[in-house]
Amino acid sequence: MFNMSDKSRTFLEKNCPGLLKETSLRSFLMQLDDFIIAEGLDENDNMTAFGHEAQAVYDEIYMCNE
Numbered sequence: 001m002f003n004m005s006d007k008s009r010t011f012l013e014k015n016c017p018g019l020l021k022e023t024s025l026r027s028f029l030m031q032l033d034d035f036i037i038a039e040g041l042d043e044n045d046n047m048t049a050f051g052h053e054a055q056a057v058y059d060e061i062y063m064c065n066e
Contacts, residue, residue, distance in 0.1 A: 002028065003064040008057040015039075015054070025065050032058050 002025060004012075012020055016035050022028040036058060040051020047055065 002061055004057070004061050008060050011053065011057050025061075029058065029062060032061070 001020070009020075016032070019028060019031055019035070022031065032054070036051055036054045040048055040054045042048050
């Protein structure tokens with residue numbers, strides 16, 4: 001498992017639990033990026049509040065696992 005805060009882990013458990021089984025950081029981040037694009041943008045492709053929350057999770061995991 002990757003380094004992340006409890007807040008990020010809770011977010012992932014609630015919103016995309018299958019992602020927590022991923023063992024490759026690259027694959028994990030690519031799938032999380034796909035999730036952000038699919039679920040975190042509005043009809044005009046602007047990031048929603050949910051998208052910003054998901055992006056913060058992505059950023060944290062990226063920075064804590066370089």
